[in-house]
Amino acid sequence: LNLALFYFFAALAVVSAILMVTRRNIVHSAVFLITALLATAGIFLQLQAEFPFVVQIILYVGGIMVLFVFVIMLVNLDVTMRLIQFNRQRYVSVLLALVLAIQFAIAFWVGRAGLNLRKPLDMPPHNTEAFGEALFARYILPFEIASILLLVAMIGAVVMAKRRV
């Protein structure tokens, strides 16, 4: 059942990601991006990581995507509907994709001896506290650096937006 759930969520994520790129209507794209994010959250839940599951939904789906949709709705949709969304460089892209695929194949082939998938850590099912412990005790320095980076980005955005007003 666990595996079936994983394949369900993974397939949902991949399919909605493809649909998101190919839709003409930008709001439909946003809806499929939301679906993809929710499917990813589902995979977190299936791995018994309740906290990342909830945070994924609150932050990405409930916060960031709302702002995305907010901005999208202000864009004049009629114009974007008539734009040509895909440029005609099909052969170049196929070539590049092939090169990338071959590179991956070689990398996997060379490193197949050391390729043992990590087993998930043996955690109790209710691991929110362990999560907080790791984040705020063991990895406090990276955590703080990341938050300062975000703060800098936020102040920078405000400064740049203010200048134009």
Place this chain on the structure above:
Amino acid sequence: MSHLIPPSILPYVLPVLFGVVIVGVFPLVAGYIVLAERKLMADMQARLGPMRVGPHGLLQPIADAFKLMLKEDVIPAGADKFIFWIAPVLSVTMALLAYAAIPIGPAFQIADLNVGLLFILAVSSLGIYGIVLGGWASNSHYSLLGALRSAAQLVSYETAAGLGLVSGLLLAGSLSMKDIVQAQADQGIWFVFAVPIGFFIYLVGSIAETNRAPFDLPEAESELVAGYMTEYSGFRWALYFLAEYANMVIVAAIATTLFLGGWLRPFPRFHDHLPGTSIELLDAFPALLFLAIALYCLRLAPHQPVKVQKLFMAGVAGACALLAAVMAASLFAPAGVMAGIHGAFWFIAKVAIYIYIFLWVRFTFPRYRFDQLMRLGWHFLIPLALVNVIVVGVGIVLQQQWAVSPRLTEILGTIFMLGVAVFLAREEQQHVHAVEVAAESGEGE
């Protein structure tokens, strides 16, 4: 009965049953909240409110529901059909999904999640897509403006309300709804008395999040017809309405669990007994309350104009008497049964009181202007909530490291927070005044 069901699905039977009951009963509950709202509004405006359908309008919600179901379902030309169709469904589904983690008393809960509170917040924050997408798909300017306002408002006030919740969570030390209530039982205090400012912030934030007056700008009827649901009619419109009331009950349930002690009885140290018995006075209160309502309904019955209505009123009295009997009978049942039934009673009573505050606020305050709304959120509530979280954190450290008495830290912290609130409010007033002066001089030129 248990031998009829295979053991592999046995643990799922009761939660599924409970979920079906909630989904089935909730529309009725929402209908009666609407009736209560209309009655209360009528009372505050010295009117009678709905009186025709059933005695004192008691059957009005059912009549309304039938009317909405039979109305024509209009899809505007140029609407995005699929999104127009899915938006109200999304709204209602997400609102009802959140009930999975709400404990109605110690016995009735579908799932006691480890991250229960966050789960409820996450799921109910998805409901915004129903509003935003519905407003966009209607292909109408009023709807689109309503949806935009709704998105901006939700993003601003969710931060404040969330930070208000954090102050309570720090005290509880858990995200599981059951553990939060248990923490309040252990510490012997409802968190509303420990962090009143946090409760206040959550109260304001939750009114704004559910788009209720005075924050109902997404559906301000004097500016936007009906906001995001302008183009919706019939049953789709009813779904939006249902989602709005479902969200009200959810925020009320969160506030009840985190700040008002969940299913705990008020005055746990008050042990006076009913004269001549071994029953505690407050445990007998629910039964006495329902008995009083039953007697009141019975007294009203002969005054109804039509015979059917007389009979109906008597029937209502009978139902209340039955509830009173259940409450009384549970006093003599085993302790677990009594805790379950009385817990549910106190929980629902507290939720009802919180919703009453919602209604009361709606009929008391005029609607905010949009810039006032944003200023209140970003300049007052969010800074206040941030300082509040820090103060609560400091208070907890003081209690744990230096063993300062909890009551002392709570009182000092609250006084400090009131000071901060006054400071922020004055600062804000001066700022607004300066802006207005500048605007006036600008117009004069």
